[in-house]
Structures are given as C-alpha cells and as structure tokens.
Amino acid sequence: xxxxxxxxxxxxxxxxxxxxxxxxxxxxxxxxxxxxxxxxxxxxxxxxxxxxxxxxxxxxxxxxxxxxxxxxxxxxxxxxxxxxxxxxxxxxxxxxxxxxxxxxxxxxxxxxxxxxxxxxxxxxxxxxxxxxxxxxxxxxxxxxxxxxxxxxxxxxxxxxxxxxxxxxxxxxxxxxxxxxxxxxxxxxxxxxxxxxxxxxxxxxxxxxxxxxxxxxxxxxxxxxxxxxx
Numbered sequence: 001x002x003x004x005x006x007x008x009x010x011x012x013x014x015x016x017x018x019x020x021x022x023x024x025x026x027x028x029x030x031x032x033x034x035x036x037x038x039x040x041x042x043x044x045x046x047x048x049x050x051x052x053x054x055x056x057x058x059x060x061x062x063x064x065x066x067x068x069x070x071x072x073x074x075x076x077x078x079x080x081x082x083x084x085x086x087x088x089x090x091x092x093x094x095x096x097x098x099x100x101x102x103x104x105x106x107x108x109x110x111x112x113x114x115x116x117x118x119x120x121x122x123x124x125x126x127x128x129x130x131x132x133x134x135x136x137x138x139x140x141x142x143x144x145x146x147x148x149x150x151x152x153x154x155x156x157x158x159x160x161x162x163x164x165x166x167x168x169x170x171x172x173x174x175x176x177x178x179x180x181x182x183x184x185x186x187x188x189x190x191x192x193x194x195x196x197x198x199x200x201x202x203x204x205x206x207x208x209x210x211x212x213x214x215x216x217x218x219x220x221x222x223x224x225x226x227x228x229x
Contacts, residue, residue: 021049021059029068029079030166031132036081040069067164082168090165091212094142097158098208101149106201108148115196117144122193125186135166141189145196145208 025045028034046056060077063069070080082090108114121144124137139162146158188211195207 017051017055018058018062021045021051021055022062024049025059025063026066026068027132029063030135034079036079036167038079039075040077040079042076066160068167080164080167082164087165087168090161093161094158094165095209095212097154097161098142098145099205101146101151101154102204102208103201104151105148106204107199108196111197111199114148115193117147118193118196122186122189125189135169138169138185138189139163139166141192145192148196 025034034040040060042053042056046053049056060069060071064071064077068080069077071077118141121137121141125134125141128134128137142162143155143158146154192204192207192211195204198204
C-alpha cells in the first residue's frame, strides 16, 4: 500500500519496542556478545528480547543504517565486519571533519565554557565502570570536539563515523592484550584537551592527527596507518 504522496507506507510500530530492541542489540554488539561477522538469528533474539519479529526487524534496519549490521541477500543479517581498508578510511574521515571543525572554531571566544563538554567526556572516560561506558565517553569526546564549530551538518556527518569506529575499537579494548592501553588512550585524550586549551588550531590539529594515528596502529589491522599531514 502506498501513502497519498506515493511513498510506500510502513506499518507503525510501537517506538518503545523498536528503541529497546535497538539499544539492547547495539550494546550486545559493542560489548562483544555479538561479534563481527556473526549471523543474527532472529528467532533467538525474539525470544531473548521478548518481542515479535516486526520490531526486531525494524531495529535491525536502523542498526544497518548506522553501519553496525549488514543484510545479506537471502541469508538474513550479520554483525558488520570492517576490513582494514574500511577502518583506515573511517579514521581519515574523522580527521578531515575534526580538522575542519577546529580550523573553523579556533580561537575560541570563551574556552572555559566551550571546553566543558570535552572535559566532562574525559572525566567519564576516567571513571567508566566498563569498556562500553568508556567507548561511549570516547565517542562523546570526539563529538564534542567537532561541536565547537557550531555546525549542525558537521555534527550529523560525524555521528555515524564515530559509531562505526566504535565497533573495531570496542573489540580491541576487550582483548586482554590491549587493556594496558586504556590509560594510555586517556592520556592521549588529555593531550588533545591541553592542545585545545592553547587555543591554537595548528597545535590541536597535530594532536588530533597523532591521536588518530595511534588509535589506528593500536587496532593491529595489518594495513598501512594514516599518513601524516
């Protein structure tokens, strides 16, 4: 059936069911309960979540738009598995948007006030109770950096990139060999904050580039790291 404007209509589903399913699936993916490449068994998830297939499939559709799930023709869905090339390109995109935001925003008119969301995100990283909380704070930190430019379209463009990067980075942080890197990661974010407090765009851009370069190397993808610029 088509709506009056000619756009195919979609059954209206209870938003709460779709949202709850989406949040729980996202947490399961980022916490490692569902791993990259794993097939999603709808019957099992419906039973686990206590919902029917309609809200589950809508949640999966939204997660696919965010890049966390991919649909396979005639084979259902699976958790997205990024290639080294995909991850490299995502880091490059993040840096391009962050660099533009910083070069647009700095010097800041009121650094104490404008940097408060970044300080708050760093505090959350320091005090995170688990890897998922730390990953969310990490994403919010980078989002707050770009928000300094006061450009809504930049914020919208960055959000899916940060979410996609959260998948391989969360996987890495869960591995015991990388747990020792958590403190180092927080220190590198403090270095970005200190660069921002200098109120000089060139210093901040250099700190962001170094941070992204080391993040990528820490993923151990086997591909070449981002080039310095």
